[in-house]
Amino acid sequence: GLGHQDPLIREGVATVLGHIGDSQAIKPLIEHLADKNSDVRYAVSLSLEKLNWKPESVVQKATYCVAQRDWGTCATLGDDAVKALQLPLTDDSIEIRTSAAKTLGLLGWSPQTEAEKGMFCVAKQSWSECVALGEVAIPHLVHALQYSNMQTQLLIVRSLKQINSP
Numbered sequence: 001g002l003g004h005q006d007p008l009i010r011e012g013v014a015t016v017l018g019h020i021g022d023s024q025a026i027k028p029l030i031e032h033l034a035d036k037n038s039d040v041r042y043a044v045s046l047s048l049e050k051l052n053w054k055p056e057s058v059v060q061k062a063t064y065c066v067a068q069r070d071w072g073t074c075a076t077l078g079d080d081a082v083k084a085l086q087l088p089l090t091d092d093s094i095e096i097r098t099s100a101a102k103t104l105g106l107l108g109w110s111p112q113t114e115a116e117k118g119m120f121c122v123a124k125q126s127w128s129e130c131v132a133l134g135e136v137a138i139p140h141l142v143h144a145l146q147y148s149n150m151q152t153q154l155l156i157v158r159s160l161k162q163i164n165s166p
Contacts, residue, residue: 071099
């Protein structure tokens with residue numbers, strides 16, 4: 001079901017629940033609107049839309065906007081969207097990571113913790129910031145290395161070399 005380890009199965013289940021059209025599916029779908037996988041989040045949002053669901057709070061609306069990849073609407077929600085926009089900073093999709101980072105930037109958000117700074121510099125593709133962060137950025141750079149195109153991979157490797165060369 002929606003709790004399965006495999007994101008392809010979660011995505012398929014979310015899609016089927018929308019096609020079935022039973023309103024009893026709304027609650028479990030809402031619980032997975034913030035799934036760690038962007039394709040699952042998107043499938044959940046489409047199914048909720050088919051079930052005529054409307055967000056009940058600004059925070060739910062922000063989570064829904066992120067799932068829908070509706071960055072413009074997220075930006076209009078202000079501080080209420082920040083938590084929802086932080087989730088995709090480590091997404092497998094470079095486009096989603098970058099879009100979330102740009103939207104957070106528009107909202108004037110600044111990372112507070114070292115981990116947030118590492119995620120944010122990678123999502124923004126601000127390689128000089130990553131190098132300046134040093135070792136804190138390494139796990140985030142390595143994660144992004146797995147899901148980036150060749151040009152970005154080269155920039156990430158260059159950043160990793162600079163971090164490891166005093």
